[in-house]
Amino acid sequence: xAKSYLKSQRRRPAPVDPSxxxxxxxxxxxxxxxLAAEAWLADRMHPLHWVVAAAGALTGWLLFTMFNWLRxxxxxxxx
Numbered sequence: 752x753a754k755s756y757l758k759s760q761r762r763r764p765a766p767v768d769p770s771x772x773x774x775x776x777x778x779x780x781x782x783x784x785x786l787a788a789e790a791w792l793a794d795r796m797h798p799l800h801w802v803v804a805a806a807g808a809l810t811g812w813l814l815f816t817m818f819n820w821l822r823x824x825x826x827x828x829x830x
Contacts, residue, residue: 773815780811 784807788800 776811776815777808781808783807
């Protein structure tokens, strides 16, 4: 009985709403890819840097989603 009482008293981390962190990851990916494309394609006039920036935003979203999934799966395994 004492073990079950201690188990119920153990603090569980509060669930994190990843929407703001996901938005930040997308913004960082977009900005980094846009600036890299601007630096790399500075002498050519075309909208390719927007395509690269969109790919960077998608990459930022995918990386954060995978990170968040791994973090949540590890937390669920420890319970």
